Amino acid sequence: MQIDQKTVPSAAIQVWKTSLGQAGPAAIKTLAAQDNRLTAGFRPGKIDPSVARKRLQAALEQHQELPESYLALLRGCTLANPLVLVLSEEALATGRQALCRCYGGTELSAAMLLDAREAVRRMGFEWLQAPVETGSAADRQEAARELANLFRPFLEQMQLLPATQPGDPAPALATASAPAAGDSRARPRSVKERELLLALRAKDKEAKRYRRDWQAAHEERLRLRQAGESAQAVQANAQARITELTTQLARWETHFEGRVAERVDALLDARLLPWLRPAEQLVQAVELNASASWLEQAQALLERQAAQDLRYGLRSRLQSELQACQAIRLKLEQAQRDALRPLPELASMATRIAEHGRAIEDKLGQSTTTPLATTPGLQRLSQSLQGADTLDQVSAVRHALQASEAQGWLDEAELAQAYRLVELASSRCYALAGTAQGWSQGRLTHQDLPLHALQAELAQGRPCTVVVDGHNMLYTQPGLFRAWFDEQGQPGQRARQRLIDQLLDLLKRQPGLRVNLWFDGDTLHDYTPGPHLRVHYSGGTGTDRADQHIVAYLRHLKQSTPTQLRAVVTADRSEASQAKQTGALVLAPQELGLWLR
Numbered sequence: 001m002q003i004d005q006k007t008v009p010s011a012a013i014q015v016w017k018t019s020l021g022q023a024g025p026a027a028i029k030t031l032a033a034q035d036n037r038l039t040a041g042f043r044p045g046k047i048d049p050s051v052a053r054k055r056l057q058a059a060l061e062q063h064q065e066l067p068e069s070y071l072a073l074l075r076g077c078t079l080a081n082p083l084v085l086v087l088s089e090e091a092l093a094t095g096r097q098a099l100c101r102c103y104g105g106t107e108l109s110a111a112m113l114l115d116a117r118e119a120v121r122r123m124g125f126e127w128l129q130a131p132v133e134t135g136s137a138a139d140r141q142e143a144a145r146e147l148a149n150l151f152r153p154f155l156e157q158m159q160l161l162p163a164t165q166p167g168d169p170a171p172a173l174a175t176a177s178a179p180a181a182g183d184s185r186a187r188p189r190s191v192k193e194r195e196l197l198l199a200l201r202a203k204d205k206e207a208k209r210y211r212r213d214w215q216a217a218h219e220e221r222l223r224l225r226q227a228g229e230s231a232q233a234v235q236a237n238a239q240a241r242i243t244e245l246t247t248q249l250a251r252w253e254t255h256f257e258g259r260v261a262e263r264v265d266a267l268l269d270a271r272l273l274p275w276l277r278p279a280e281q282l283v284q285a286v287e288l289n290a291s292a293s294w295l296e297q298a299q300a301l302l303e304r305q306a307a308q309d310l311r312y313g314l315r316s317r318l319q320s321e322l323q324a325c326q327a328i329r330l331k332l333e334q335a336q337r338d339a340l341r342p343l344p345e346l347a348s349m350a351t352r353i354a355e356h357g358r359a360i361e362d363k364l365g366q367s368t369t370t371p372l373a374t375t376p377g378l379q380r381l382s383q384s385l386q387g388a389d390t391l392d393q394v395s396a397v398r399h400a401l402q403a404s405e406a407q408g409w410l411d412e413a414e415l416a417q418a419y420r421l422v423e424l425a426s427s428r429c430y431a432l433a434g435t436a437q438g439w440s441q442g443r444l445t446h447q448d449l450p451l452h453a454l455q456a457e458l459a460q461g462r463p464c465t466v467v468v469d470g471h472n473m474l475y476t477q478p479g480l481f482r483a484w485f486d487e488q489g490q491p492g493q494r495a496r497q498r499l500i501d502q503l504l505d506l507l508k509r510q511p512g513l514r515v516n517l518w519f520d521g522d523t524l525h526d527y528t529p530g531p532h533l534r535v536h537y538s539g540g541t542g543t544d545r546a547d548q549h550i551v552a553y554l555r556h557l558k559q560s561t562p563t564q565l566r567a568v569v570t571a572d573r574s575e576a577s578q579a580k581q582t583g584a585l586v587l588a589p590q591e592l593g594l595w596l597r
Contacts, residue, residue, distance in 0.1 A: 001013065001060065001061060001063055001064065001065070001066065002064060002065060003065075003066070003113055003121060004118065004121055004122070004125075006125055008113065009128050011106050011110070011128065011131075012106070012109065012110035012113055012128060013060055013061060015078070015106055015107050015110035015111075016060055016074055016078065016110060017057040017060060019074065019077045019078045020053055020056055020057055020073075020074070020077060021053065021057075022077055023053070023073060023076070023077040025049035027073055027076065027077070028049045028052050028053050028056065028073075029047060029049060029052065031052075031056065031069055031070070031073050032047045032052040032056075034069050037055070037059065038052050038055045038056060038059070056070075056073075065222070067219065067222065068215050068218055068219045068222075071114055074114050075111075075114050078107070078110065078111040078114065079103060079107060079108055079111035080111040080112075080114040080115060083099075083103065083108075083111065084108070084111050084112050084114075084115050084120065085115070089117070089119045089120055089123065091151075092112070092120065092123060093123070094150065095146075095147060095150050095151075096127070096132070097132060097143075097146075098143045098144075098146040098147045098150065099143075099147065100127075100131065100132035100133070100134070101132060101134055101139055101140060101142075101143035102134070102140055102143035102144055102147060103134070104133060104134045105127060105131030105132040105133050105134075106128070106131050106133070108127070109124045109125075109127040109128045109131060110124070110128075111124075112124030112127070113125070116211065116214075267459075318360050321360060322357055322360045322361065325353050325354075325356055325357040325360065326357060328353060329350050329353045329354055329357065332346050332349055332350040332353070333350055336350070347483045348483050348484065350483070351482075351483035351484075355597075358597075382421055397422065398422050398448065398449065415590050416479065416590050416593060416594070418590075419588060419590040419591050419594060420594060422449075423451060423452070423591070423594055450567050450585035450586060450587045450591065451587060451591040451592075451594070451595060453565060453567075453585060454466070454513075454565065454567060454585075454587075457512075457565045458510050458512045458513060461512060462512065462564075462565070463512045463513075463514060463564060464512065464513055464514065464564065464565045464566065464567070465513075465514045465515075465516070465557060465561070465564060465565075465566040465567075466513065466514070466515050466516075466566070466567050466568075466569060466587070466592075467515075467516045467518065467550055467553060467554060467566070467567070467568045467569070467579075467584075468499075468503070468515060468516070468517045468518065468568075468569040468592070469518060469546060469547070469550060469568070469569060469570040469572065469575065470496060470499060470517050470518055470519040470546070471491065471519060471520055471546070472569075472570050472571055472572055472575075472589065473499060473569060473570075473589045473592065474491035474495050474496070474499060475491065476571045476589040476590075477589050477590070477593050479593075480502075480593055480596070481495045481498055481499065484497075484498040496519060499517070500517065500529055500533070500535060502596045503515050503517065503533055503596070504529065504530045504533060505596075506595060506596055507530065507531065507532050507533055511532075513532060514532050515532060515533050515534070516534050516536065516553060517533065517534070517535045517536065518536045518537075518538060518546040518549060518550050518553075519535070519536070519537050519538070519546060520537075520538055520545045520546050521537030521538055521539060521545075522537075522539065522540075522541070523537060523539055524537060524538065524539025524540070525537050525539075536549065547572065547574075547575045550568060550570075550575065550579070551575065551578045551579060551582070554566065554568060554579055554582040554584050555582050557582075557584075558582045558583055558584075562583075565585070566583075566584045566585070567584055567585035567586065567587045568584050568585070568586055568587065569587045569588075569589060569591075569592045570586070570589070571588065571589050
């Protein structure tokens, strides 16, 4: 803290803190009402004076320059107003020894730093360098007598102030040194003296008015300086942002055409290669039979296979990597079981390695068209889907799956596998249907297959919006998020952050997707962790607090973007029913889990 561009010593700040402890609650509350930092966490007018006093004491060291409101409070609870204000610089210098021994050198110097006169403040800094401290009680009494002798002329002159009307009470300033009753100085004031007294009072009022004007101008100067500093900071941030956006735009313009060409080639490959590959193989087979012998054909085939293996890897290498993943995962699980205080990273690392192992297993199982059905229920479901030739038939199977999910006939792993079977069957039927009808007509036929509907819309470059019930997703998909649950087995902050990270990865793969993620939270707020992802907290109390917010947001989307495809991710049947009334698709948490993988 500085006064007159000089650092205030810590001894003076300590005196001010001690004096604030003696300030009245009314004065503390009045200052707290002017400074929002002192009332943080309290309702307006409900601040505890003791808490405000402690915050005010702590704020003394945080200000670079004390505001005028702080100065006014400190002047009232220190020696500044009752003593220093009425003494001139010469009186302070003359009576320094007696004043310091009577009131304390540090206390007096700290009060002088608060005075409006620059000469008094400069004198206060000088006295703080070599303070004269108080002594014993006898020493203080001796100092008080010295001050009485020093200011005796002033006290005697004050005896001239009694009222001139007969019968008025005697002045309260009479002391042992007051003049006797017969003293001529006790006479009534003359007309000239009264005129001088009135003129003095007028000048005093004018001086007080000037002092108030100066204080107001000083506060306005401080406010304008703070506003200027804030404007400079905003301007600097805006300039930095403009520079960043300019650089990013230049980089995008440089690589725009190349990226467009790459994206077009990728889309063409994804659409045409599955249809052209059999014809290409037939042409290659005809050419090989016509132009080369069986040995040459075999050699060429081996070379092609070697190039394919170089691009996609060997099964033996993937199997070795899968075995290594399984071995290290077992070691991590054993270490987690054996440790008295296991590290939280063990569970998350084991889950990541398990996901990597499942990805390798998916690669090794690419030759199969459907996952292996291990239970009778899944086998019947697989048979039904194999007999389905249209999207309507697949949709009927999905409705039956949802009904069985409500009855609890399938566990978590079986549900995930069942939805995987539905996805593969819908992809097969969609490929057959897509060759015979246009996109606009096809959109109407797979409304009951929400995952495929979203993927089809995004493939056509149309934006889609997905609203996710976050806690419902975490509770119904423990296989994806259990490793990030807290010690009580509840999906806390780590699990919520894991879901946010996976949604951000999905948005990188699907740039046309917009996701709104809702959580039950005590405080209503939202934020944007990444492009096209908005995280909301519902506020309020009780369970399922976010449901009504989700339904209200879907109604808003129906009004604002009626033609855009939108879906909600939830296993709550009541929430799903209300969402359907707004025209939104209902996506099962297991289907979003498949998409996230």
